[in-house]
Amino acid sequence: MARDSTRPRRATIHDVARVSGISRGTVSRVLNGERYVSDQARVAVEAAVKEVGYVRNTAARNLVTQRSRAVALVVHEPHSLVLEDPNIGNILLGTNAVLSEADYQMVTLILDSQRDSDRVAEYLRGGFVDGAIILSARSGDPIALAIAQLGIPAAFVGHPTDTPDVPFIGIDNTAAARGITERLMATGRRRIGMIAAALDRDSGSDRLSGFTLALGDAFDPDLVVRYPLYSYQTGVDGMRELLERAPDIDGVFAASDAVAAGAMDVLREWGRSVPGDIGIVGFDDSSWALRCTPALSTVRQPADALGRRAAQQVLDQLAGAEPPSGGTLLDTEIVWRDSA
Structure with missing residues (x-):
């Protein structure tokens, strides 16, 4: 097949050496950020790189180092929920910030079906990423088990109980939920229900x-x-179900802020005042909490910090550190507003 003569030739390290007047070996040391290179040589190489338009061939470098410089963020949620849930977005941003600072690329993989799970498991086995961060893993999850079997550097956000050898970053959900429920009880509520969600994690x-x-x-x-x-739809459906079961209900703990927002809209439709008739609390302190009217009492969890700590955990393992046994729990805080 004839070569496409219209395609511009990619500048090489030889071009940089020729234009800079510096040996190829020294050029390579400058490009790899090594020490023991004179300031004069470094300036000459950097100027030549700009002049010839040299771009590092990452694929070739990865073949030599056996590293992809990429870390997967595996999100086990439907596509619609990934876009709706600000917590996921904040975890993603925190993860990307730490990986980017270390010159790693974050590869986001969203699992919305069994076919996605099979495809992503095969992708991970192919060596396309150096490590993985797993968000919203379920018990018995095939991706979590595949990562544990592969032995690649990894961290969970959250703690699936059947992968004990993989470190995790999380919060004490039990203590946080207990604390905000007790605060709701202290307002004098006696018929308190819960819209529970995601019980498979x-x-x-x-x-x-x-x-x-x-x-x-x-x-x-x-x-x-x-x-x-x-x-949000869970909150809508769940609140209607609770009202039908117990019309005298006077308090609700919603498993997330999005769930609480849906519940509050139903209460408004049914002519129930918040907090006059029913006090309601949520969980996350996401942007959903401030969209609610009245503003939502909730548990603040550090979503950005969860992503950052998980990314750093994987980078530490890639640098040769032993993964810690067990996990790290970050602090939460009850934020009390007008909904209860």
Whole structure:
């Protein structure tokens, strides 16, 4: 096949050496950021790079180093929820900030089906990334198990119980949920329900556990409704179900701020005042909390810091550090506003 003569030739390290008048070996040391290069040589090489339009051939370099300089962020959520949930966005931004500073590329992989899981598992086995951060992993999740089996540097945001050898960054969802439920009880509410979500992962099941512990003997299983996702629609459907089960309900713990926002819109439709008739609290302190009217009482979790710490955990492992046993829990805070 004839070569396309219209395609511009890619500048090479030889071009940089020729224009700068510096040996190829010295040019290579400058481009790799090595020490023991004179300031004069460095200036000459940098000027030549600009003149010839040299761009480092990352693919070739990766073949030599056996590194892709990429880390996967694997998100186990439907595409619609990734766009809706500000917490996911903040985790993503925190992760990317740390990886970018270290000159690593973040590769975002969203799992919305079993086909996605199979495809991504095969991608990870292909060596296209040096490490992985897993967000919203479920118990028995095939991607989490594949990563544990591969032994690549990895960290979870959250803590699936069946992959104990992979470090994690998270929060104490049980204690946080218990604390905000007790605060809601202290306002005098006696018929408190919960719109529970995502019970197939640690965050959802732990928030339900904290709610149950807070209520103690007053816990009524009929005042808990269960849904698969932390979404606005979960709040809409869940609040309607709670009102139909218990018209006298006077308090609600929603498993996330998005869930709380949907619930509050239903209460408005049903002519119930917040907090006059029903006090409601959420979880996350995301932008959803401030969109609500009245503003939502909630648990603030450090989404950006979760992403940053998980990324740093993977980078530390790539640098040769031993992964820590167990995990790291970051602090949360109850933010009390007018909804309760």
